[in-house]
Amino acid sequence: MSKINESPDTNGKYGKIISNLPQDDGWKPVGTLYKYQGFWYGPSLLQNVISAQESFTPQPTDIVLCSSPKSGTAWLKALAFSIVSRNQVDDSTNPLLKKLPHEIVPFLEIELAHDSNNRNLEIPFVATHIPYSSLPKSIIDSKCKIIYICRDPKDVLISHWNFDQQVSGIGSESFPLEEALEQYCKGIYPFGPYWDHVLGFWKASLEFPEKVLVIKYEDLKTDGPFHVKRMAKFLGHPFSMEEEQEGAPEKVVNMCSFENLSRLEVNKNGKYDLPDLPTFVNKSFFRKGKAGDWKNYLSDGKAEKFDQIMEEKFSGSGLV
Ligand code: A3P
Numbered sequence: 001m002s003k004i005n006e007s008p009d010t011n012g013k014y015g016k017i018i019s020n021l022p023q024d025d026g027w028k029p030v031g032t033l034y035k036y037q038g039f040w041y042g043p044s045l046l047q048n049v050i051s052a053q054e055s056f057t058p059q060p061t062d063i064v065l066c067s068s069p070k071s072g073t074a075w076l077k078a079l080a081f082s083i084v085s086r087n088q089v090d091d092s093t094n095p096l097l098k099k100l101p102h103e104i105v106p107f108l109e110i111e112l113a114h115d116s117n118n119r120n121l122e123i124p125f126v127a128t129h130i131p132y133s134s135l136p137k138s139i140i141d142s143k144c145k146i147i148y149i150c151r152d153p154k155d156v157l158i159s160h161w162n163f164d165q166q167v168s169g170i171g172s173e174s175f176p177l178e179e180a181l182e183q184y185c186k187g188i189y190p191f192g193p194y195w196d197h198v199l200g201f202w203k204a205s206l207e208f209p210e211k212v213l214v215i216k217y218e219d220l221k222t223d224g225p226f227h228v229k230r231m232a233k234f235l236g237h238p239f240s241m242e243e244e245q246e247g248a249p250e251k252v253v254n255m256c257s258f259e260n261l262s263r264l265e266v267n268k269n270g271k272y273d274l275p276d277l278p279t280f281v282n283k284s285f286f287r288k289g290k291a292g293d294w295k296n297y298l299s300d301g302k303a304e305k306f307d308q309i310m311e312e313k314f315s316g317s318g319l320v
Contacts, residue, residue, distance in 0.1 A: 002270050003275070004029055004030045004031075004042060004164065004167055004168050004278065007016055012047060013047070013051075014047045014050045015047070015049070017050065018034055018036075018046055019204075020115060021032070021034040021035055021042075022035040022209075023035075024040065024087040024188045026179065026182070026183045026186075026188055026210060027040075027164075027180075027188065027189040027190065028168075028170055028172045028174060028175040028179070028181050029164035029165060029167070029168035029175060030042040030164070030168075030189075030190055033188060033189070034046055034302070035189065036049070036050075036134075036197055037133065037134045038133075038134075038196060039131050039134065039191055039192065039193070039196070039197070040134065040187070040188050040189060040190060040191070040192050040193075041190060041191070042190055044276045044277070045109055045189070045190070047111075047113075048109045048110065048114070048276070049109050049113070049134065051113045051114055052108050052109055052112065052113045052117060052130070053134065053135075053136045053137075054136075055114070055116065056108060056112060056113075056116050056136045056138055056139070057116045057138050057291035058116070058139055058142050058144050058320060059121060060143060060144070061063070061124045061140065061144075062124050062125065062126050062128075062144045063080060063084070063128070063144065063145050063146075063147065063235060064108075064125075064126050064128065064135075064144050064146045064147075065077055065080055065105060065125060065128075065138055065147055065149075066127070066128055066129070066130070066132070066135075066146055066147070066148045066149075066195055066201060067127075067129060067148065067149045068129060068150070068156060068192075068197045068198070069156075069160060069163075069190060069191055070151075070156050070159035070163060071149050071150055071151040071156055071217060072149045072151055073102075073129070073149065074100070074101040074102060074261075074285050075101075075128060075149070075217075075220070075258070075289075076147065076149040076215070077102065077104065077105040077125065077127055077254070078096055078101045078233070078256040079107075079228060079231065079252060079253075079256045080221075080231065081095075081096070081101070081104055081105060081124060081125060081229060082096065082252045082256055083232045083235065083237055083252055084125075084235060084237055086237075086248065086251075086252065087267035089312070091251065091255065094255060096153075096256070096261065096264075097264060097266075098257065099266060099267055100266060100267060100270060100272050100282045100285065101261075101285075102127075102195060102272060102285070103117075103230070103272065104123060104125075105123065105125040105126070105127045106119045106126065106127065107127050107128060107129075107274075108126050108127065108128035108130060108136075109129065109130055110274050110275065110276075110277070111129055111274070111275070112126060115141075118263050120154060123264075129191045129198065130188075130191075130201030130285065131191070131197050131200050131201075132148075132203075132204050132212075133195060133203045141209055143211075144211075144212060145211060145212075145213070145234065145235055146201070146204070146212045146213070147212075147213045147214075147215060147231060147234070147235075148198075148201035148202075148205070148212065148213070148214045148215070148294040149214075149215050149216075149220075150198045150201075150214060150215075150216055150217065150218070151217035151218065151291075152217070152218060152291065152292070152294070153184070153194050153195075153306070153310050154294035154298060154306055154307070155217075155270040155290075155291065155292065155293055155294050155302055156194065157180060157181060157184045157294070157306075158177075158293055158294045158296075158297050158298075159287065160180070160189065160291075161175075161177055161180040161198060162285070163285060164182055165285060165319060166248055166284050167278060167280065168278075173304075177297060177298075180289055181298070181302065181306065184306070185306065185309050188272070193313075194310075195310060195313035196313075198240065198319065199313075199314070199317055199319070200237055201214055202214055202317060202318075202319050203317070206318075210239050212229065213230070213234045215227055215230075215231065217291065219290045221291050223254035224246075224250075224257075225247075225249040225250050225253055228249045228252050228253055229244075229249050231299035232249070238241070244278075258286065258289030259289075261286060262283075266282060267282045267283060267285070267286055268282070268283055269282070269283070270279065270282040286305055
């Protein structure tokens, strides 16, 4: 049994800050979580978040892809990359055929936390799970566009619970779904609470529609081409009439579909190594890729209670 995060290095640069923060041990696969600027983090990631806040500098043309964990981050990376690079790569040369989306687009709080340039600078993307209110000021003050993906929180919970069990080796006997549900209702799990995470980006998208775009996982599922065109326009790479007639948006959707990506050798058998984290097997990022899988896990009563909490938190925001 191994936890996803190590205990904080209290002698480290941020050890003192971290050890004085509110703590909670209820999300067992990670161990102790710390509440920083209203959100919960494991200790290693939190050190990286603080370091990124202090030192990260984006490239002026960067696009920042944001999400709460298990909301469709890899899918968003694949789509945004395929939209922007569609005139440089085709269906046989797209790097997605050989690389996990996370290897193409690095995470701000992982690979770039201590060195903004620890990446292929020709790829103008950075991804992050950091909430809007805690993003480095350098991103907020820049002209970088931000796309945020969100998803039905019940599916996020089920995806997160399955993923963390698999990665940590802590099984459902030690961390039953009821416990994970309780933690989600309290908002205490890595990068929680969900409602504040989503609302931060949602409100920013209303205030700065040219800078922040919010996309829903379920909308991408029901009308991929429409939302791919929306993203392309927002990013300043609109599809021409000719491209639309040739079905270019549909091609992007098909290349990035769960069915296509999950059957690729790299995503079936590859591994992904990250500093300070356990080695991930790529297939753990492609579980079912469905909207509504929560129905296989939560009773109607539990789902209703969870929905009620979310509705209360989102009430008045215009977000459904
Ligand atoms: P499930 O666990 O419900 O299957 P993230 O990328 O933020 O970690 O999110 C992971 C979730 O997105 C997983 O959900 C995963 O299966 C799903 N996913 C990954 N690639 C996808 C794709 N191309 N299309 C739709 N869903 C995808």
